[in-house]
Amino acid sequence: MKKLLSFLLAFGPGIFAIGYTIGTGSVTSMIVAGNSFGMGLLWVLFFSCLFSGVLIYVSGSYYLATGETALFAVRRHLPWGKFLAIAIIVAVGIGQWNSLIGILGITSNVVYEILALNFPGLQGSKYWVVLGLAILIIGIFYLLLLKGKYSIFEKVLALFVSLMGLSFVFTLLFVFPQPAEVVAGLIPKIPDVPGAGILIAAFVGTTMAAATFLSRPLFIQGKGWTQADFRTQRNDSIIAGLLIFTISGAIMAVASGSLYGSGTEINNVLDMSGALEPSVGKFAVSVFFAGTLSAGLSSIFPCLMIVPLMLGDYSAGKLDVNSARFKVITGVASVVALSVPVFGFNPVQGQIFTQVFNVFALPLVIASLLYLWNRKGAGLPAGRWLTNGVMAAAFIFSLIISWNGLADIFG
Structure with missing residues (x-):
């Protein structure tokens, strides 16, 4: 574990990319997708991870070449830059705070289910126990943020990402769908069933998180990388994309191999552990909860930080983790995060619904990065035709997914 953590810390900013991308939203969406459609939505995951990896690379490389962070550059160089940057901050901020609400709801319910298995007397006090756990979890993370x-x-x-990856990839050794199903899942098609558009939008919203690309230059700045680290930055982007695809694909594959076609409905947190039960028997709940809990905890930090980070980026192009503004806004986010436990919403449904909102800011962020990546006189790498093609495809992809998500919501 020590060697694994050392390896992950060598590619520091990629850890934040995984933290933003794979949370309880990914776990919930992948389990529900595997249960409902088998490997039929693997193509969505593949393209999301491909586009995400390229966009991570582009935003990081732009910073190393120009010294400008994402929103600072948008405000400075794009037509109507100030308006666009503010619109991005509002859209991404709402999406990430929505995700934070769902993440804390799932995480506190996961801890409750673990406690309830060992202390059955807690069953009658679920609301108060879940709320108390949510306050404890968010309080600990807020105190850590104050360290700055x-x-x-x-x-x-790095610790939580390691535990999460090991938990989910381990289960894939025991349950794996048929190879033919995997190949068929790479053929793009949208299932003609109610709710498929919303689930796909949630899929893309959690895998192609706009916050990942916007915050990338800031975390590279925090790591202290310079132009001499271009190759390291590129490798970090590739590893982040591959890990996102591997871990998310493992979750979907396990759910597909265990649950698809069984008629099982996933209505609460404990139902999702059924995806692992055929593979590891009585240890299913423990393994699933360990991975889900790690996924949730690894996403709380980035989601709490995103709004003050974007404001610091917009105003000065600096990583701001020490100011009074940072502490106040993350404190407000911590209170907002308690919405699911306070109001007693269904954490599974709440998590999927909150992930949908992340996809709507995506086209604007991709278009902005595409403009910056082709800005003349910026000293950017030559031969950018491949990244330009992938980014253009990512933009079209995000528009199609957003439209389908909206059609399902209003339909």
């Missing part, structure tokens, strides 16, 4: 050190955030995320 990038290295602390990085080490905590």
Whole structure:
């Protein structure tokens, strides 16, 4: 584990990319998708991870070449830059705070289910226990944020990402869908059933998180990388994309191999552990909860930080983790995060619904990065035709997914 953490810390900013991308939203969406459609939505995951990896690379490379962070550059160089940057901050901020609400709801319910298995007397006090756990979890993370050190955030995320990846990939050794199903799942098609558009939008919203690309230059800045680290930055982007696809694909594959076609409905947190039961028997709940809990905890830090980070980016192009503004806004986010436990919403449905909102800011962010990546006189790498093609495809892809999500919501 020590060697694994050392390896992950060598590619520091990629840890935050995984933290933003794979949370309880990914776990919930992948389990529900595998249960409902088998491997039929693997193509969505593949393209999302491909586009995400390229966009991570582009935003990081732009910073190393120009010294400008994403929103600072949008405000400075794009037509109507100030308006666009503010619109991005509002859209991404709402999406990430929505995600935070769902993440804390799932995480506190996961801890409750673990406690209830060992202490059955808690069953009658679920609301208050879940609320107390949610307050405890968000309180601990807020106190850690007050320390204001990038290295602390990085080490905590590295630990949770390691536990999450090991938990889910381990289960794939026992349950795996048929190879023919995997190949068929790479053929693009949208299932003609109610709710498929919303689930796909949630899929893309959690896998192609706009916050990942916007915050990338800031975390590279915190890591202290310079133009001499172009190759390291590129490798970090590739590894982040591959890990996102591997871990998310493992979750979907396990759910597909265990649940698809069984008629099982996933209505609460404990139902999702059924995806692992055929593979590891009585240890299913423990393994699933360990992975889900790690996924949730690894996403709380980035989601709490995103709004003050974007404001610091917009105003000065700097990583801001020490100011009074950072502490106040993350405190407000911590209170907002308690919405699911306070109002007693269904955490599974709440998590999927909150992930949908992330996809709507995506086209604007991709278009902005595409403009910056082709800005003349910026000293950017030559031969950008391949990245331009992938980014253009990502933009079209995000528009189609957003439209389908809206059609399902209003339909």
